[in-house]
Amino acid sequence: MLLGLFNDWIVIVLMMIGLYTVIAHGNLIKKLVGLTIFQTSVFIFYISMAKVSGGTAPILADDITKYSNPLPHVLILTAIVVGIATTALGLALVVRIKEAYNTIEEEEIQQQDNQIQTMLTQQTPSKEDNNTGEQS
Amino acid sequence: MVAIAIIRMKDLFAIVMLSGIYGLLSACFFVAMDAVDVAFTEAAVGAGISTLLMLVVITMTGRHENKTRHKPLSALFVVIITGGLLIYGTFDIPLFGSADAPIHHHVSPRYINDSAAEIGVPNIVTSVLASYRAFDTFGEVVVIFTAGIGVLALLAVVRRPEDESEIDSINDSMHEQHLIIRIVAKILIPFILLFALYVQFHGDFGPGGGFQAGVIFAAAIILYTMLFGLSTARKVINQPFIQLIAALGVLLYGCVGIASLLNGGNFFDYNVLASTPIGGQHLGILLIEWGVGCTVASVMILIFFNFGGRREMQQQKTTQHKAMQTKAKQDSQIQEFL
Numbered sequence: 001m002l003l004g005l006f007n008d009w010i011v012i013v014l015m016m017i018g019l020y021t022v023i024a025h026g027n028l029i030k031k032l033v034g035l036t037i038f039q040t041s042v043f044i045f046y047i048s049m050a051k052v053s054g055g056t057a058p059i060l061a062d063d064i065t066k067y068s069n070p071l072p073h074v075l076i077l078t079a080i081v082v083g084i085a086t087t088a089l090g091l092a093l094v095v096r097i098k099e100a101y102n103t104i105e106e107e108e109i110q111q112q113d114n115q116i117q118t119m120l121t122q123q124t125p126s127k128e129d130n131n132t133g134e135q136s
Numbered sequence: 137m138v139a140i141a142i143i144r145m146k147d148l149f150a151i152v153m154l155s156g157i158y159g160l161l162s163a164c165f166f167v168a169m170d171a172v173d174v175a176f177t178e179a180a181v182g183a184g185i186s187t188l189l190m191l192v193v194i195t196m197t198g199r200h201e202n203k204t205r206h207k208p209l210s211a212l213f214v215v216i217i218t219g220g221l222l223i224y225g226t227f228d229i230p231l232f233g234s235a236d237a238p239i240h241h242h243v244s245p246r247y248i249n250d251s252a253a254e255i256g257v258p259n260i261v262t263s264v265l266a267s268y269r270a271f272d273t274f275g276e277v278v279v280i281f282t283a284g285i286g287v288l289a290l291l292a293v294v295r296r297p298e299d300e301s302e303i304d305s306i307n308d309s310m311h312e313q314h315l316i317i318r319i320v321a322k323i324l325i326p327f328i329l330l331f332a333l334y335v336q337f338h339g340d341f342g343p344g345g346g347f348q349a350g351v352i353f354a355a356a357i358i359l360y361t362m363l364f365g366l367s368t369a370r371k372v373i374n375q376p377f378i379q380l381i382a383a384l385g386v387l388l389y390g391c392v393g394i395a396s397l398l399n400g401g402n403f404f405d406y407n408v409l410a411s412t413p414i415g416g417q418h419l420g421i422l423l424i425e426w427g428v429g430c431t432v433a434s435v436m437i438l439i440f441f442n443f444g445g446r447r448e449m450q451q452q453k454t455t456q457h458k459a460m461q462t463k464a465k466q467d468s469q470i471q472e473f474l
Binding site for chain 1: 151152155158159162165166169170171172173174177178181182185186189190193194196197198208211212214215216218219222223226227229231232233234235237239240243244247248251252258259260261264265269272273276279280283284286287290291341342343345347348350351432435436439442443446450
């Protein structure tokens with residue numbers, strides 16, 4: 001019973017490690033690595049669902065009657081390649097963020113954004129004042 | 137274990153290396169779970185391409201992480217609650233390896249029992265991927281292609297011809313030291329490319345297919361680029377050609393579907409492509425795997441080229457900046473002297 005669920009628990013532990021990394025870490029690359037771990041845990045979940053005890057790899061041969069389930073293999077096979085393509089897109093965004101803000105720590109980015117925001121809000125009322133002054 | 141080490145570490149370089157090891161370990165796990173095709177892909181992607189991509193990115197962004205974390209306790213709380221709920225959910229999941237789980241009783245018996253007669257390809261994974269679920273796979277290829285376009289849009293650098301010589305000099309100084317690695321790689325790369333082609337054509341009979349072949353091929357080219365510099369690699373394979381191949385792969389895949397429509401079948405119904413249904417299936421799967429392989433390989437190479445190009449541009453900027461600074465210093469010194 002316990003051994004039968006062992007794989008699922010490992011999957012959950014990995015998934016939670018990934019989730020924790022995404023939530024708690026500020027570094028954007030670290031977040032992406034966490035996302036990758038999360039992704040892999042889902043892959044492992046699917047593949048271990050497909051396993052039939054006593055079965056072999058799903059390649060037809062004459063003297064074998066019991067195969068593992070091929071469908072999850074297909075889904076995960078494509079998901080891995082799509083996963084690396086989307087991760088690359090994320091990394092590209094990180095590179096652009098680094099160029100724009102010169103940092104990849106989430107908090108520093110937020111600070112810079114806030115600074116710009118406060119500068120803008122300080123500027124706009126003074127402009128309005130000027131306008132009303134001209135009108136009057 | 138490796139995953140825990142990954143989140144504890146501060147040094148991003150070590151993290152990237154560990155995530156490579158993690159990819160390799162999960163590939164071994166997939167072999168143990170009978171998923172040989174998946175293991176192929178994971179070994180090439182997880183241990184190869186993603187590690188290299190992350191390495192390139194951390195050379196651009198710096199390798200150290202700040203100590204600050206956002207509310208680690210509340211994050212831990214959320215994670216533990218979610219994990220607990222999920223573990224509670226596992227008690228309703230059928231046990232590992234049991235043959236009477238619901239997943240093995242829907243469409244899978246049809247794939248396992250009838251695919252030999254219907255498709256005539258020994259590798260069931262290939263026949264499901266390229267024939268039964270061809271429409272699904274088409275969508276995935278388009279997603280990969282779109283991601284490639286996205287990276288291109290974000291990172292593409294317009295290069296002026298007069299910059300070339302300067303970049304070359306940077307490259308030469310950087311790559312001259314690694315003589316042994318370069319010679320070993322020169323010996324290995326042809327075999328990697330040959331192996332990729334074998335995987336491409338042998339996908340019907342053994343583990344393999346377009347996705348695996350594409351990533352292995354791309355890994356070989358990326359290895360070459362890492363060792364011999366981007367401009368050398370660009371001379372061997374020019375980028376517009378790769379972009380063309382990526383688009384052509386998707387086009388080939390779609391055309392096979394259209395061709396089967398024109399011949400009177402459904403979209404991606406290969407039975408009508410040749411005189412016998414089995415022959416038609418073989419032809420359709422072969423063409424589709426080619427389309428997938430071309431697109432995947434060229435999108436991966438394209439992504440890497442663009443990251444590399446961006447990095448070179450940044451390096452060039454910093455060297456120019458430094459040169460200007462030293463020149464300004466010298467000027468001021470000269471003026472003081474005068």
